[in-house]
Amino acid sequence: MNAEIIAVGSELLLGQIVNTNAKFIAEHLAEIGVDVYYQTVVGDNPGRLEEAIKTAEARADLLIFTGGLGPTKDDLTKETIAFHIGKKLVTDEVAMRSIKQFFARTKRNMTENNKKQALVIEGSKVLPNDHGMAPGMFAKQGNHYYMLLPGPPHEMEPMFINYGSPAIQEELETIERIESRVLRFFGIGESQLETEVQHIIDSQSNPTVAPLASEGEVTLRITAKHESAEIANKMIDEKEKEILQIVGQYFYGYNETTLMEALLKKLSEKQLTLACAESLTAGMFESEMAAIQGVSTMLKGGIVVYSNEAKMKLANVKKETLDQYGAVSKECAIELAENVRRLLSADIGISFTGVAGPDSLEGHPPGTVWIGITVKGKETGAHLLELAGSRNNVRRRTVKYGCYYLLQMLGK
Amino acid sequence: MNAEIIAVGSELLLGQIVNTNAKFIAEHLAEIGVDVYYQTVVGDNPGRLEEAIKTAEARADLLIFTGGLGPTKDDLTKETIAFHIGKKLVTDEVAMRSIKQFFARTKRNMTENNKKQALVIEGSKVLPNDHGMAPGMFAKQGNHYYMLLPGPPHEMEPMFINYGSPAIQEELETIERIESRVLRFFGIGESQLETEVQHIIDSQSNPTVAPLASEGEVTLRITAKHESAEIANKMIDEKEKEILQIVGQYFYGYNETTLMEALLKKLSEKQLTLACAESLTAGMFESEMAAIQGVSTMLKGGIVVYSNEAKMKLANVKKETLDQYGAVSKECAIELAENVRRLLSADIGISFTGVAGPDSLEGHPPGTVWIGITVKGKETGAHLLELAGSRNNVRRRTVKYGCYYLLQMLGK
Numbered sequence: 001m002n003a004e005i006i007a008v009g010s011e012l013l014l015g016q017i018v019n020t021n022a023k024f025i026a027e028h029l030a031e032i033g034v035d036v037y038y039q040t041v042v043g044d045n046p047g048r049l050e051e052a053i054k055t056a057e058a059r060a061d062l063l064i065f066t067g068g069l070g071p072t073k074d075d076l077t078k079e080t081i082a083f084h085i086g087k088k089l090v091t092d093e094v095a096m097r098s099i100k101q102f103f104a105r106t107k108r109n110m111t112e113n114n115k116k117q118a119l120v121i122e123g124s125k126v127l128p129n130d131h132g133m134a135p136g137m138f139a140k141q142g143n144h145y146y147m148l149l150p151g152p153p154h155e156m157e158p159m160f161i162n163y164g165s166p167a168i169q170e171e172l173e174t175i176e177r178i179e180s181r182v183l184r185f186f187g188i189g190e191s192q193l194e195t196e197v198q199h200i201i202d203s204q205s206n207p208t209v210a211p212l213a214s215e216g217e218v219t220l221r222i223t224a225k226h227e228s229a230e231i232a233n234k235m236i237d238e239k240e241k242e243i244l245q246i247v248g249q250y251f252y253g254y255n256e257t258t259l260m261e262a263l264l265k266k267l268s269e270k271q272l273t274l275a276c277a278e279s280l281t282a283g284m285f286e287s288e289m290a291a292i293q294g295v296s297t298m299l300k301g302g303i304v305v306y307s308n309e310a311k312m313k314l315a316n317v318k319k320e321t322l323d324q325y326g327a328v329s330k331e332c333a334i335e336l337a338e339n340v341r342r343l344l345s346a347d348i349g350i351s352f353t354g355v356a357g358p359d360s361l362e363g364h365p366p367g368t369v370w371i372g373i374t375v376k377g378k379e380t381g382a383h384l385l386e387l388a389g390s391r392n393n394v395r396r397r398t399v400k401y402g403c404y405y406l407l408q409m410l411g412k
Numbered sequence: 413m414n415a416e417i418i419a420v421g422s423e424l425l426l427g428q429i430v431n432t433n434a435k436f437i438a439e440h441l442a443e444i445g446v447d448v449y450y451q452t453v454v455g456d457n458p459g460r461l462e463e464a465i466k467t468a469e470a471r472a473d474l475l476i477f478t479g480g481l482g483p484t485k486d487d488l489t490k491e492t493i494a495f496h497i498g499k500k501l502v503t504d505e506v507a508m509r510s511i512k513q514f515f516a517r518t519k520r521n522m523t524e525n526n527k528k529q530a531l532v533i534e535g536s537k538v539l540p541n542d543h544g545m546a547p548g549m550f551a552k553q554g555n556h557y558y559m560l561l562p563g564p565p566h567e568m569e570p571m572f573i574n575y576g577s578p579a580i581q582e583e584l585e586t587i588e589r590i591e592s593r594v595l596r597f598f599g600i601g602e603s604q605l606e607t608e609v610q611h612i613i614d615s616q617s618n619p620t621v622a623p624l625a626s627e628g629e630v631t632l633r634i635t636a637k638h639e640s641a642e643i644a645n646k647m648i649d650e651k652e653k654e655i656l657q658i659v660g661q662y663f664y665g666y667n668e669t670t671l672m673e674a675l676l677k678k679l680s681e682k683q684l685t686l687a688c689a690e691s692l693t694a695g696m697f698e699s700e701m702a703a704i705q706g707v708s709t710m711l712k713g714g715i716v717v718y719s720n721e722a723k724m725k726l727a728n729v730k731k732e733t734l735d736q737y738g739a740v741s742k743e744c745a746i747e748l749a750e751n752v753r754r755l756l757s758a759d760i761g762i763s764f765t766g767v768a769g770p771d772s773l774e775g776h777p778p779g780t781v782w783i784g785i786t787v788k789g790k791e792t793g794a795h796l797l798e799l800a801g802s803r804n805n806v807r808r809r810t811v812k813y814g815c816y817y818l819l820q821m822l823g824k
Contacts, residue, residue, distance in 0.1 A: 013448045015439025020430055022453065027427025036425045037460055039453035041434070048449055055467055180426075191483040191523045201485075211484060212423055214564065221428070276716070282702030283695020286716045290694030291804050293770065301722030303715050304688070304698045310713030310756055314726075344722055358705060367517065388514045390543050392703050393566065 001172060002035040004060035006052055008067040008077050009151055010043040021066040021149075021156055028160065032169055033176040033225065034062065044074040053084055057144055062168065067151030069134035071113040078137065078148055082121045085141040089119040092126050095135040102133055121148075127163040131155045138167045145171065179232035180223040183240060185250040186259060186404045190218045196247050200239070207232075207239045216397040217259075218250075252407055259403035260288050266410045267298045275346035276302030277315050277336035279327065279353040280369065285399045300344040305336065305353075315339045326362040328354050330382040333372030337382075341374055349374045350406065352398055356391045366391070369398050371405060379409070413584060414447040416472035418464055420480040420489050421563055422455040433478040433561075433568055440572065443635075444581055445590045446474065456486040465496050469556055474580065479563030481546035483525040490549065490560055494533045497553040501531040504538050507547040514545055533560075539575040543567045550579045557583065591644035592635040595652060597662040598671060598816050602630045608658050612651070619644075619651045628809045629671075630662075664819060671815035672700050678822045679710045686818075687758035688714030689727050689748035691739065691765040692781065697811045712756040717748065717765075727751045738774040740766050742794040745784030749794075753786055761786045762818065764810055768803045778803070781810050783817060791821070 005022045012019055022039045029036055038059060042052040049068075056063050068077030082089050096118035103110040117134045120126050127136030127147075132155035137148040147164055149156045185193060190213035194201065197220070201209045207224035222239045226232040244251055253262045267274065276286050283304045289295050303314040308327055311317040317335045325331040333351050341349025350373050357366025367387035374380045383405050387394045417434045424431055434451045441448055450471060454464040461480075468475050480489030494501050508530035515522040529546045532538050539548030539559075544567035549560040559576055561568045597605060606613065606623050609632070613621050619636035634651050638644040656663055665674045679686065688698050695716045701707055715726040720739055723729040729747045737743040745763050753761025762785050769778025779799035786792045795817050799806045 012435075013438055013451065014442050015435045015437070015448075018430055018432055018435045019451075023424075023427045023430045025427070026425055030426050036427075037455060037457075038464065039425065039431075041451035043449065045449075051471070052450065059463070189520060191525050192520070194484050195523050195525070210422065210486070212428070213482070215566065221423075221426075278695065280702070282698045282711070283690065283714070283716060284699035284702075286694045286718070287696035287699050287807075290692070290696075290718060290768075291807070293803060296718060299694070299718050301716045301718045301726060302695070303726065304695060304713045306698070306702060306708060306711050306713045313756060314713060314715065344725060356702070365517070386518055388517050391705060393543060395699075395703070 001061045001168075002037055003029055003062035003064055004056040005036060005039045006056060006063060006065045007039070007041045007151075008044065008049060008065060009041075010045075010074070012041045013043045020153055021151070024153065024157055025064055025066070025149075025160060028165055029168075030178055030180070032165060032172070033178045034168065034172070044068060044076060046076050046080045049077065049080045050084055053081065061143065062145040062147065064147045064149065064164075066149045066156055069117065069136070069148060069150045071111075071117050071133075073113075075116075078119065078121060081139075081146055081148065085121075085139065085146065087124075087139070087141070088122045090122045091115075091118050092120040092135060094128070095120065095126065095133075098129075099133045121146075125167055127159050127167070129155055129159055130162070131158060136164060138164070176225050176227060177229040177232055178223060178225050179229055179236060180221055181233075181236050181240065182255045183220045183222065183243065183251055184253045184255075184257060185218045185220070185247060186216065186252055186400060188218060188247060188250040193218050193220070193247060193250070197243055200242060207235050209239065209243070215393065216400055252404070259400050259407070261292060263403045263407055263410075264289070264292055264295060264298060266407060270410060272298070272347040272410075273300050274298055274348045274350065275300045275340045275344040277305055277340040277349070277351040278302065279305050279311070279336075279351075280356040281352045281395050281398055281402075282306050284395055285350070285352065285402055288399060300346045302344070303340055311336065315343070328362050328364045328368055328370060330370055330372070330384070333370035333382045334374065334380055335372075337372035338374040338380065341376065347376050348406070350402055352402060354385070354394075354398065356394050358391060367394050369394070369401075371398070371402055373405060373409065375409070413473045413580075414449055415441055415474040415476055416468040417448060417451045418468060418475060418477045419451070419453045419563075420456065420461060420477055421453075422457075422486070424453045424479075425455045432565055433563070436565070436569055437476055437478070437561075437572060440577055441580075443590065443592055444577060444584070445588070446580065446584070456480060456488060458488050458492045461489065461492045462496055465493065473555065474557040474559065476559045476561065476576075478561045478568055481529065481548070481560060481562045483523075483529050483545075485525075487528075490531065490533060493551075493558055493560065497533075497551065497558065499536075499551070499553070500534045502534045503527075503530050504532040504547060506540075507532065507538065507545075511545045533558075537579055539571050539579070541567055541571055542574070543570060548576060550576070588637050588639060589641040589644055590635060590637050591641055591648060592633055593645075593648050593652065594667045595632045595634065595655065595663060596665045596667075596669060597630045597632070597659060598628065598664055598812060600630060600659065600662040605630050605632070605659055605662070609655055612654055619647050621651065621655070628812055664816070671812050671819070673704060675815045675819055675822075676701070676704055676707060676710060678819060680706075682822060684710070684759040684822075685712050686710055686760045686762065687712045687752045687756040689717055689752040689761070689763040690714065691717050691723070691748075691763075692768040693764045693807050693810055693814075694718050696807055697762070697764060697814055700811060712758045714756070715752055723748065727755070740774050740776045740780055740782060742782055742784070742796070745782035745794045746786065746792055747784075749784035750786040750792065753788065759788050760818070762814055764814060766797070766806075766810065768806050770803060779806050781806070781813075783810070783814055785817060785821065787821070
């Protein structure tokens with residue numbers, strides 16, 4: 001069975017809201033093994049909606065609609081579908097009762113057009129709305145299934161999970177489970193990663209392996225199909241092992257894990273504290289760290305040394321260092337990291353100094369960055385980055401490299 | 413002219429990411445008077461992509477594609493479109509040069525599949541990619557226009573604004589110009605602003621006035637239509653005057669101006685320097701300041717005093733202050749602001765100390781924030797915020813209030 005998701009609403013076409021419903025439904029259809037080949041957005045216009053229905057019927061077995069079930073004049077989804085498949089709309093007494101109860105509870109008086117919300121396609125399975133008034137519907141006509149869901153995500157999402165998805169699964173002959181796992185990599189480009197694991201990606205069958213890139217990070221999604229979720233996951237384990245044997249040194253986490261989360265996990269495991277000195281990042285590293293709850297046991301604090309004056313006043317960087325090597329130098333980076341570490345008696349000190357751009361600095365092109373890392377009584381080192389991209393792209397990726405180098409070190 | 417937006421990418425069909433590109437493009441097409449009747453999402457599959465193209469050609473004049481311009485094997489958008497409209501792909505030397513420069517600069521070795529990114533549809537207008545490698549394209553064939561944009565939003569959005577939208581506007585025959593201007597407000601709620609200017613909003617004709625809210629900020633978009641852009645802008649000027657007479661004290665800037673940009677403008681006008689002490693924001697204020705180019709003359713630097721230890725060690729906050737009043741207090745906020753100002757001999761010192769949440773601190777509920785502001789030889793003061801919302805929502809709005817209070821003071 002394959003499905004098309006059709007979101008109905010002029011506010012989507014006008015770009016007033018993002019179509020999160022399509023993502024939510026697609027994600028959960030994948031879990032139960034239903035393929036989605038197309039998603040469509042159409043406005044509150046019966047003619048164009050019916051055109052979208054015809055187009056979808058030609059290429060999908062299951063049509064899932066969101067939106068247009070409300071009480072107002074421009075809510076026409078179920079009217080249009082009922083007309084298209086030649087069915088009447090009938091009042092659903094259960095829905096009518098809950099609508100009346102809703103108005104009684106909220107002490108508002110019920111207007112005529114609210115009764116419209118209790119109308120359902122005759123012969124359809126009614127999907128209760130536990131968080132609103134408009135019920136959903138699941139109808140079958142000829143070779144096609146039609147599922148109607150409300151537009152507001154807080155109504156649609158629980159309805160789909162609790163009633164919509166189970167209704168679909170009942171219709172599926174064999175429920176083939178689809179399991180998937182995302183491997184996250186950093187420090188390697190998308191094209192290079194793909195080149196390295198090309199032979200694995202090319203053996204596209206089951207499991208499949210798909211690369212995806214976003215700002216310096218690359219992910220590989222491994223997806224396996226099998227009647228047994230357990231076996232599907234075993235298949236994924238094996239594929240993962242195969243991949244990590246080749247590019248394991250760039251791997252840092254699974255699924256939605258961020259580099260910063262992976263770093264904080266390591267720091268708390270090892271009960272280590274951190275102090276930071278930030279020049280071009282100007283606080284971004286610490287701010288992203290503090291975005292995660294429970295960081296206070298690991299983040300001592302730090303300094304933002306945007307000017308050379310601040311580097312000397314706040315981090316006691318020697319004037320000679322700045323005169324001889326400049327602010328964008330390994331020497332400055334290490335002094336910054338070690339001095340801020342001592343200043344706050346932290347276990348680890350990290351510093352970021354470089355050229356965000358667009359102008360060069362001290363003869364270094366934009367994207368030239370030194371990351372200094374010092375550890376109490378242990379190693380001292382610095383990493384040179386030569387990044388391309390806009391000012392803030394450079395700054396954001398510098399923060400990610402900071403997490404990455406700390407992770408590499410703590411991994412030892 | 414009406415357009416269809418076609419997003420290409422299996423990660424969309426699998427529900428791994430939300431289609432924010434469609435919203436962004438639709439929103440900006442609406443501004444230039446281009447109607448969107450349908451949006452489509454299709455996977456990295458040439459056959460199904462070509463079907464989507466045929467469907468779109470039957471119902472739209474302009475087809476805008478996002479995604480599938482990358483270096484990997486499953487990036488097939490331009491190949492499929494070129495084949496469909498019977499055009500060859502040719503290497504764009506400008507794009508090739510910038511790709512080679514990118515790899516030279518980043519000292520990474522350029523794999524063969526990267527050259528693929530320099531291929532463009534012959535005879536098309538090439539849209540430069542200022543934030544990545546894959547260029548965009550704008551082609552005309554028969555009665556249809558085809559615009560190809562990259563998938564990553566940080567590449568697509570600036571490309572569409574700077575090159576895509578202008579290219580479309582050149583092709584629009586419409587004599588009627590649509591001009592619009594956004595007025596930005598802070599420190600007033602959406603519903604209150606709406607109440608105050610309701611009579612103006614209700615006189616919906618030409619120009620129209622539409623409110624929009626986002627994280628503590630409210631905007632009013634004034635849109636006017638006229639054959640002459642000059643007259644349209646005059647109409648907007650008058651409507652703006654009307655509005656600012658009522659809520660002018662909350663107005664801080666036009667269009668995409670951020671509070672931080674407005675603040676930096678003021679600081680540079682008055683040639684003032686700033687030093688910051690950040691506790692709950694942990695560097696976010698300074699990082700957002702440094703996101704804007706040319707800030708180095710205004711931002712001296714600062715300290716991230718996430719722990720009380722850091723407050724004492726880095727900002728010499730008196731132990732008695734912390735014992736007697738606590739870290740979340742007017743007294744601590746003012747000491748932080750004044751001490752960091754002196755430390756860096758800046759004109760203005762600002763501090764942020766409070767409870768980001770989710771847990772309370774020192775008996776204060778999440779959202780309790782003190783912002784301290786001191787000015788060399790001038791006033792000293794602190795503002796108390798009592799914000800609702802999540803941890804990072806509180807932190808982001810705290811940064812905005814910091815800009816707002818500094819702007820209010822500098823406005824004097």
